[in-house]
Amino acid sequence: MEYNFHEIEQKWKRYWAEHHTYRVSNQSDKPKFYVLDMFPYPSGAGLHVGHPLGYIASDIFSRYKRLKGFNVLHPMGFDSFGLPAEQYALDTGIHPAVSTANNIKRYKEQFANIGFCYDWEREVQTSDPAYYRWTQWAVVQMFEHYYDRDANKALPIKQLEQKFEHSGNQNVHAAGGFDKKFTAEAWKQYSHAEKEAVLMHYRLIYRRPISVNWCAALGTVLANDEIKDGLSERGGHPVEKRSMLQWSLRTTAYGERLLNDLDTIDWTESLKTMQRNWIGKSEGAQLFFHLHRRKDNIEVFTTRPDTIFGATFMVLAPEHPLVAQITTNKHQDEIDDYLKYVQSKSEVERMADKKVTGAFTGAYAVNPFTKTKIPIWISEYVLKDYGTGAIMAVPSDDDRDKAFAEKFHLPIIDVVDKSKYPGASLHDKVGIMINSDFLNGMEVPNAIQTMFTRIEALKIGKRRINYKLRDANFSRQRYWGEPFPFIYDKEGITYPVKTSELPVVLPNTDDFKPSSDAKSPLSKCTDWVHLPNGYTRETDTMPAVAGSSWYYLRYMDANNDKSLADKEAIKYWQNVDLYVGGTEHAVSHLLYARFWHKFLHDIDFVPTTEPFQKLINQGMLQGVIESIYLKKEKTNGHHHIYGSKLLLASNANLNDYIKLYVLIDYVTDYGAADSHLNIAGIDKFRKWRPEYNDAIFETIYGTYHLGKFTPKGDVSDVKLVTHSEVGKISKSRYNVINPDDVIAEFGADCFRMYEMFLGPIEQSKPWDVRSISGVSSFLRKFWSLFYDLNTGKYLVNEVEPTKAALKVLHTAIKGITEDIERFSFNTCVSKFMVCVNELKKLNCHNRFILNELVILLAPFAPFTMEELWEKLGHQTTVCDATFPTFDESYLKEDVIMYPISINGKKRGEAHFPTTMQPKEMESLVRDLEVVKKWTEGIPIKKVIIVAGRMVNIVV
RNA sequence: GCCUCUGUGGCGGAAUUGGUAGACGCGCUGGACUCAAAAUCCAGUGAUAGCAAUAUCGUGGGGGUUCGAUUCCCCCCGGGGGUACCA
DSSP states (O other): OOOHHHHHHHHHHHHHHTTTTOHHHHHHHHOEEEEEOOOOOOOOTTTTTTTTTHHHHHHHHHHHHHTTTOOOEEOBOOOOOOHHHHHHHHHHHOOHHHHHHHHHHHHHHHHHTTTTTOOOOOBBBBBHHHHHHHHHHHHHHHTTTTEEETEEEEEEEEHHHHHHHHHHTTTTBBOOSSSSOOHHHHHHHSOHHHHHHHTTTTTEEEEEEEEEEEETTTEEEEOGGGETTTTTTTTTTTEEEEEEEEEEEEEEGHHHHHHHHHGGBBBHHHHHHHHHHHOOOEEEEEEEETEEEEEESEEEEEEGGGGGGGGGGGEETOTTTTTHHHGGGHHHHHHHHHHHHHHOOOOHHHHHSOOOOOOOEEEEEEEEETOOEEEEOTTSSSOOTSSSSSEEOOOOOOOOOOOOOHHOOOOOOOEETTTSTTTTTTSSOOOOEEOOGGGTTHHHHHHHHHHHHHHHHTTSSEEEOSOHHHHHEOBOOOOSSSSSEEOTTTTEEEEEEGGGOOOOOOOSSSOOOOOSSOOGGGGGOOOHOOOSSEEEEEOOOOOOHHTTTHHHHHHTTOSSSSSSSSSHHHHOOOSEEEEEEEEGGGGGGHHHHHHHHHHHHTTSSSSSSSEEEEEEOOOOOEEEEEEEESSSSOOTBOOOOHHHHHHTTTTTOOGGGGEEOOOOGBTTTSSSOOEEEEEHHHHHHHHHGGHHHHEEEEEEEEETTTTTESSSSOSSSSEEEEEEEEEOGGGGGGGGOHHHHHHHHHEEEEHHHHHTTTTTTSSSEEEGGGGGGHHHHHHHHHHTTTBBBOOBBBBBBBBBOOOOHHHHHHHHHHHHHHHHHHHHHHHHHHHHHHHHHHHHHTTTOOOHHHHHHHHHHHTTTTTHHHHHHHTTTSSSOGGSSOOOOOOGGGGSSSEEEEEEEEEEEEEEEEETTTOHHHHHHHHHHHOOHHHHHTTTTSSEEEEEEETTTTEEOOO
């Protein structure tokens, strides 16, 4: 019997489908375990080798848990709303629903090839109306709730209205909130529209104007990463900041709980730290600075009120509303120029810029403590959305303020003496106050507290908690997303669509261009927008994070048409036990999902407070990007294309050339140092990029033009050497490697194990198919324990296993169990290899040993193990076997080898009985030849013996 | 810029709590088999010196703690991810 993985894969793929091997029930006596992958966006490029990394890891873990006796939920679905499908529709006219359906079909075929144990009866697609009905339902619930600070949870907005009726908003402590106080009488006098406007300040999803990146030429709002140097990446059109009415989620309401509950979940400390920093809680003072000779004042938030005597100027965000009002005529031009400069930069660029820039408004404020007049500047380093959009600048104790003061020659007053704290940096809150009037001589923490009290006593500000976290902008002017379940009457008052009338189905159209008035393409579906009663629909759609914020709940009861999921199902599955996904989602998706979950918890929909109990991050697989160089200037009407070797040899200025990515299929010796295009490769390239069909290809071996090769010297083939660099695998870099090709050549089990063998799951690493042969020969070697590879003879015997073989087996069981539990799958593969190498050496074909090994390996190589399990005479799937347990007694050794080190450096080895105590060993150690050799003539200072570990002699 | 991860042979990586640096695999070198090649098998393989035994150096760079540091602390350099509308 030969190892034919093609036949084996087809056979078991069919078996699993026919026997519903991966169907999961919501009723079971077994303990539950929920393993979840971050579901993919079904892109047009199909699955590439980087995607399955996490999926294989979670699949192994799911199968392992099942073998360990758990009822395992391991579902898969698609995050199928998104920008790329819409962009593709704009380019090709193909409807996003059509391209998305095709892509999903392709993904599912690819998933099936890899042998994942998903229960496809629970599949979800976020763009399916049966799914987004419940996304809309949750949004309606948010609209009808507010966050009550006293109850510390979301409560129905009806209860808030009752409070208003009863006592106005005097005693209401709510997130967000209306900034003016009103009485019950006043409330009752309000018109319907006025009441609704007030309530909008409390709802958990609410509408407000937000500044967005508006690109008039494209007629759309752009993401920061779609903007390069102030221009749209697509087309290079100008982009401006523009205020638009948008829906927002009141994520800040949950800031405190999102922060505190991190302590209850099992995520890496680094990920929790990222979320903590994103939430960015800080305690400080809200302070008002009066303007000099004007009535207005500037609100700032500072965590260092103690340094106020060093506040020698103020800086406003360029977008701060006061800027226009306070700028003096004399400085108007300067400010306008600066605003123009800032407009051209994205927020990331503004923060990343090391250059110190700014402009003076000509206006002054008064420092409330020193009573001195301080100038008001604007600068890009102050962001409008963080804090109050204005700062009091203390150049002596803040790096950026200091750089700013130095550049613009503003005064610097030292207020903290750090001489007692050597090594303390500028932002450490330590030191003794100086030059600070009544604070002089105090330690910083004490001074901060003193200032809080003083500020509140003087009524110029308040102690306050500030969060960096902002409410999430939830509106998109796009077609391919969930429609909002909101309608407006003629006055513009918002009404949620009745939940019984959900879903609000996305209307069909073939016009995906944004409308001319900065509205989404949906606004052009006039029949859909205008309701018979004169009301109109919201035409923005939701962002992709909407559907992905709660999909893990839908899997628990995916086909329910009465509810988001049945409460009994949620009660059974609780939350996700293990979530596997990339760190690129560290804050956005993971924070929104936590927010959503907490809201559903508040309205009694889910019993748990957190969605994902344990989370591990998978790294990215990187690929090699291959490119050649195009000279920017044509010569004699021809493009010239150069190989990297020739270009480097000629010391050319790279600025004169453009890097052209080459489809890696055309490259010979892909990824190697001398990767290149030969004649066939160049011809394929010319066909692929017809604009370069008549280009002249220059290589160190000669010139190739229109099918004709003019060699330099005695060579027969062109070698257009390509430049190789490690980077992201992506369609735009033409370096996507399809797992199907790898599977066709080496088999799915080999592919699965090789992906794991590449390295630790959480680390990024380059994909290099060349070393896959090691795993391939391992699987054949494993097979050869059952069948002679030459004769096909069945080798398995029924004799008693030897002590040596049992030791090999139990070493493997111990190591692999521990490694799976700590998600170290690469070392599992190594341990399997060591185990098989040892059994080969022992010439072991023992039935008992092999039976256990098949179960052990089944999570990693399910196809082959099903086959061998059957060959061993079992009638049922190996998925329902019992994972072997490890027995210490097989591993006991009589003697232990100790490394003998002199001053920490290993110089020899010695064997001692396992039971021997360090005290007994010492004199024997001193008599060892190695020890005598290295300590000749030098006294031994100390002998360190760690039982079972090592010996170190100190001289 | 800020937050976070990461850096070990020619390559992917191992070393789980501070205790033998380089497991396992690829590649490379030599050998067996073969008319030959592929496949397979066996041996070697961090660098330097040496016939060898062995010695010295060696985990991005610099410093520190320790009997002992890839592992802990401080500073610096390189690479990845995020930075709120890619997913």
